[in-house]
Amino acid sequence: MKLIDLNRHGGIGANAHFIQLGSFNILIDAGLHPKHLGRDALPDYAQMGGIELDLIVLTHCHLDHLGSLPLIASAHPRAKVITSIPNLTLAPRMLRNSVNVMKRQREEHGIVEYPLFLHRDIALLSRQFFAQRFQRSEKHRKDSDEIEIILHPAGHVVGAAAVEFIYKKRRIVFSGDVLFDAQRTLPGAQLPKGPIDTLILETTRGATERSPDTTRESELNRMIDAIAKILARGGSCLIPVFALGRMQEMLKILYEAQKSGRLPRCPFHAAGLGMDLCNYFDNIRSKSNLINFDIRLLQQLKVKPLELNLRPGRNLPKKGIYLLSSGMLVEHTPSYKTAASLLPFKENGLCFVGYCDPDTPGGKLLAGKDEDTFFFETLDYLAPRRASVEKFDLSGHANRDELADYAVQSEARSIVLTHGDPEARSWFSDELKKRLEKTHLLDPEPGVEYQV
Ligand SMILES: [Zn+2]
Ligand SMILES: [Zn+2]
Structure with missing residues (x-):
């Protein structure tokens, strides 16, 4: 098998792998780098040479895997875009948001090539979709050549798949992004068992050691206690969340905590892209058993939108829980604006529940825990840092030891x-x-070609 990693900046970045298996030209994922701008954020598709893609497989709908799909799919209009059923609706929704963000960045940073694609391209992309059920094999043909593809549930986020290719009895598995632990809304990964020939393995948490007595469940309990404490001292609690998956899981966790009496009933505000995605999640639940999220819990929680008249440095008008995207407090998002109202008051608290890149406002806030101010750059507001700031390890990625165990049982002859x-x-x-x-x-x- 020929393989080229097209993620030009290395690291996590813009995920895209090109492989050639027999006569099949296949692309796995078509991401966009979250920290680069313009065409520099794209995978280096030129490294594929002048070939025509036959198949594009989308593992899941995070933008580091999905963000450039309309661009590459329209350049290869005959390629089937294979993905799981939930992604048929989630991918267009995430991409439409991405177009809007790129349009704003064009204004803000003067990036003339933005947006990289238009709403029309997203509509056209849907015609190339080929949905596959989990754990059901599909054969794809090209002249007399044949390849079998099986999508396996990868946990992580709804719709996420590990991809197994079977070509002339060789088994090649792309793990995609994986979480073995079950989330409240989503079962854990069920990756294919060994022996397999080639494994392409995600390594997100390779540098993160977790003590054996810290589990997802123990972190959840610690978080509920922290929120209860903030509310008990008369403060508001901001929980910045990723829109896709984490927002819906946290809604469910907080709902259950209120129902069991571990958290008091209190005003509950939620906003951002994640709230719109709740409708999509509810739809996916009603059509499949792939997710456990019922939109009626928004009524039970009496979820209200965010007040529009927030001003940096003026405390939040209503005490309560604020569940807002983005998860890393990215500028211009509801969580960023709310943090500027919440941080200067010592009764308030911020609970981070996901990964924060060190270059984002969330990452900087976490890193500067000994400082007494924090600068909200796009608001030009230097805030006194008085609210509590805590982080809980509820990662959407598997622990390194679990992934290493998986790799060992796979008995793979090659691991990428x-x-x-x-x-x-x-x-x-x-x-x-x-x-x-x-x-x-x-x-x-x-960008380097390998034979594996
Ligand atoms: Zn992901
Ligand atoms: Zn990813």
């Missing part, structure tokens, strides 16, 4: 590392070398 920073990849590289002596390990250079 992906989706991780250099330190994360090197932990996997060392660990797997020790445990799988005969396996060939590859941490590919972006």
Whole structure:
């Protein structure tokens, strides 16, 4: 198999792998780099050469996997875009949001090539979709050549799939982004069992050691206690969340905590893209058993939108819980604006429940815990830092030990590392070398062609 990692900046970035299996030209994921702007955020598609793609497989709808799909699909109009059923509706919704963000960035940063695609391209993309059920094999043909594809549930986020290719009896598995733990709204991953031939493995948490007595459940309990404490001292609690998946899971967790009496009833505000996605999640639940999220819990929680008259430095008008995207307090989002009202008052608290890139406002706020001010740049507001700021480890990615165990049982002859920073990849590289002596390990250079 020929393989090129097209993610030009390495690390996590703009995920896209090109593989050639027999006569099939296949692209797995078509991401957009979250930290780069303009065409520099795209995978380096030119490295595929002048080929025509036959199949594009979308593992899930986070933008680092999905963000450039309309662009590459329209350049290869005959390619089938294979994905799981939930992604048929989620992908267009996420992409429409992305077009709107790019249009704003065009104004703000003068990036003339933005938006990279239009709403029309998203509509056209839907014609190329080919939905596959989980754990159901589909054969795809090209002349006399044939390849079998199976999507396996990968946990992580609704619709997320690990992808298994079977070509001339060889089994090749792309893990995609994986979470083995069940979330409140979504069962955990069920990846294909070994022996397989080639495994392309995500390594997100390779540099993160977790003590054996910290579990997802214990972190959830710690978080509920922290929120209860903030409310008990008369403060408001801001929980910044990712729109896709985490917002809906937190709604469910907070609803259950109120129902069981662990949290008091209180004003509840939620806003951002995640609230719109609640309708999509409810729809997916009503059509399949792939998710456990019922939109009626919004009524039970008496969820209200965000007050529009927030002003930096003026405390939030209503005490309560604020569940807002974005998860990393990215500028211009409801969580960013709300943080500027909440941070200067010591009764308030901020609870981070997901990964924060160190360069985002959320990452900077977490890193500067010993400082007494925080600068909200786009609001030009230097805030005194008095509210409590805490972080809970509720990652959407599997622990490194679980993934290493999976790799070992897979007995893969070749393992290709992906989706991780250099330190994360090197932990996997060392660990797997020790445990799988005969396996060939590859941490590919972006843009270089390998035979695996
Ligand atoms: Zn993801
Ligand atoms: Zn990812």
